[in-house]
Amino acid sequence: MKLSVLVPVYNERTVVEQSLTQVLAAPLPEQIERELIVVDDCSTDGTGQILERLAEREPAIRLVRHEKNQGKGAAIRTAIQYATGDFCVVQDADLEYDPREYPVLLRPLLDGRADAVFGSRYLAAAQTRVLPFWHSMINKALTLVSNVFSNLNLTDMETCYKVFRTDLLKSIPIRSNRFGFEPEITMKCAKRQFRIYEVPISYHGRSYEEGKKIGWKDGIQALATILKFWLIDDLYTKPFGRGVVHTHLGTPRYVDWLTEVIRPYLGDSVLELGAGLGTLSGRLMARRLRYVAAESDSLNLHALKNRFLRTPNVEVVELDPEQPEHHGRLGQPVDSVLCLNILEYSADPEATLRNVVGLLKPGGTLIILAPQGEGLYSELDRALGLKRRFSREKLQRMLADCGLEPACVHQLNKAAAPAWWFQGKVLRRRQLRKPLLKFFDWTVWLWRALDHVLPWRGLSMIVVARKRRDGGMFQRDTVRN
Secondary structure (H helix, E strand, C coil), rough: CCEEEEEEECCCCCCCHHHHHHHHCCCCCCCCCEEEEEEEECCCCCCCHHHHHHHHHHEEEEEEEECCCCCCCHHHHHHHHHHHCCCCEECCCCCCCHHHHHHHHHHHHHHCCCCCEEEECCCCCEECCCCCCCHHHHHHHHHHHHHCCCCCCCCCCCCCCCCCCHHHHHCCCCCCCCCCCHEEEHHHHHHHHCEEEEECEEEECCCCCCCCCHHHHHHHHHHHHHHHHHHHCCCCCCCCCCCHHHHHHHCHHHHHHHHHHHHHHCCCEEEEECCCCCCHHHHCCCCCCEEEEEEEHHHHHHHHHHCCCCCCCCCEECCCCCCHHHHHCCCCEEEEEEEEEHHHCCCCCHHHHHHHHHHHHEEEEEEEEECCCCCCCHHHHHHHCCCCCEEEHHHHHHHCCEEEEEEEEEEECCCCHHHHHHHHHHCCCCCHHHHHHHHHHCCCHHHHHHCCCCCCCCCCEEEEEECCCCCCCHHHCHHHH
């Protein structure tokens, strides 16, 4: 295994050689190699020449240069691109943090318990330099605000010592160029539901006379960054199919609405196809003897395994409903299958449905969430990766052709249908405005009430169907419009 040490450097000629020497000499757990990705952020004090000499002498150092000064966040963003290790740790080049504590930071990751580890300067540690009161209070206040908006319980959000699984870190877009990196990465780790651990570290802080660079303006920027990335769900470096929908529509009140409609149709054993980050799984798995969260995307699979690591009735399975050869991984068929936001992305939705039927027990229930209104299809749908929208009649015919008996249809989110038409057809927008989605989520209670009175069909529909028993027929439930 390998540890990638990401070292942003700017004008540190007095300490950089000693700092990198300590990193190279730091103890590591057995069988872990190290590499240093050092990014010189256009230093002007001779630091670059020192780094050149060290890189020539030490093969473990890879030196990258910025042509102009961009800030710590930008340097870390560059370093991540070159990292080849299993884990990444951020190491400032100013001697405030002690590389001898790498084993403590790595332990939760090596034990398989964590995705990210934050070294806290405020947990009990062997030694911590006493610093000015207001500097510490501002750090703690920023941590408190970050915790409020991220729903974490960190003691030190602003710590430099953050260690990540490299594959996960590479999947997160880093937008902040300066010290906003800390609150940004914290908020995104929270939204991605990483398993975050804190460990105590020692801290040997510098005064401003000794070269400390962070100031009060960076504190204001940190507050703005927290609010920005609370509002904006910018969670993946590269949008991938259904990941876009999870980012945009995985809002808690909207999800609560879905679960209230879906829950009455679930049996004792449930398979959720395309479970994503487990947003619905976490709400629906209670009181089920067996809940299978299935995904085909590696990042989502990782998130699901982390989330349900100690939940005995939840299984996480790599399964693509478009690939029949995957279906043997399920084992026994289930009472209920959730096919939510799946068919609109499928190259052949009818073939996908036929595959799904084989996962159900005779008499089992299939619950489908699909976008409704073929006439509403626009660039907005296409930009989200949707290949189609469905009419209720067409979807019910497909179900019947696949040996399923349509039982009932729930119209969902009628009030949003005109807005979707206006945004996609008239304004020709290619993306949903994220603050607007937040507003929609806060006012879901209103849109739910309007569903009972508006005369047209919903933006989406939930269709419930049952698999025919051998030789038997179903008594049709009332179809709800």
